[in-house]
Amino acid sequence: MRKTIFLLAIISASVVSLSGVDQAFAHQRVDIPTTHQSTNIRLTVGHSNEPAYGASRTHDGLHGFEMSIVDKDTKLPVSGTGTSLKLDKYYFKNVEKYNKATSSNQADKIDKNIQFGSVFGSPGTYLHRQIVDTGVYGYRIYGTVSYYGVKTIPVDVTAFCDDDNMNSKTKFEIGTWSSSFGCPTNMDYISFPNKPSDK
């Protein structure tokens, strides 16, 4: 009897682990008209596992750039063949350098033409894996989105993470965004009781 219960417990646990796929969710969004009647798609972007912290002795810095695409009114995921998206990444080492910049091309590091792939088994969800450092990150998302095979929507938007000390969060952004997602900070800020700065 004990073996039976044990086997059932293992099977039940495997179901829970297979089905318990969590979705971290980001916090900056933009709506784009589809031209099919009055519908819009909504792109929601940000870093995975927020709040994001730069890689350090105590943190792996694994905060991918993730995006969901849904139909704005129904919240149904928008996915399928015909969607092709790429990503450009911009990185400023600190807010001071970002504030001085007059163009995103003055970023300390730029990475372009990255394939922005969808997450297998999770329609409408996209993820670019990365290990981040502290600083200011910006992302340009561009390409086309297929609206359920009825319309092909051109997409070209840029979002930057948010830091209280920025002189303008939106100066390099493209698109009418709402809300925001935070820039990766130093995890030492939440250390207690021994902040490195106290040593």
Added chain:
Amino acid sequence: MTLTQNKIHAIVGVAFLSIGLAYGGNVFASHSFEIGTTTGVVPDNTHVRLDGMTLAAGDVFPLYDSSPNYVAGHFLLKAPCTPVTDGDDTYKPTVTVVAGHVDEMTDRTHMRKIPLYYINAVSNPPNSCIFHAHIPDPLNGGSPRVTDIDLINLSGSPIEFHAGDVVDINIQRTLGSIGTDKYDVATDGAPVTVSDEYGTYNPVYDLNDNDHTNDGYGHTG
């Protein structure tokens, strides 16, 4: 201790159930937006027999309420039917199906007719026809966020349902909370709209006739 045959059967049964739950199965839909189940979600099925019921003119028969969650799924209706237009080989139900959200506050209520697909292969008009619908249907219309599904008799006379008449609602995913994504009469229009170019009946599409102007949007194949 050895396992008895009954226990082995039970374990095998649970194992198959587990695999089914974990992988969700394949979904073959005629609509590109119909996403089906996801891992970890067990579909919620509501089966309502209509046989023997007479719905009085103007009466409402509530079928489903998932408040506060608005949901995605599939709707089936078997009910008395009549040609969409005189002589048409596409039929519409004499009862009207509406979906959306019924709120305690009228200004937060939003109910619209849902687009139906006529399934001629298994229909027996005018006695009884079968219709499918996708909940919600972003391409063809209806309320975008559905917590409630009702039947309304707007035909002007009583509707008598026949043996085998039924509604089956299979809910496959929760899309959000109506508490967060409220309807507002100021931006979303009148709480209840049942009269439009289709009169008081549902818009009906038919993928199997020669008239391709009534195919609707989004079907594949």
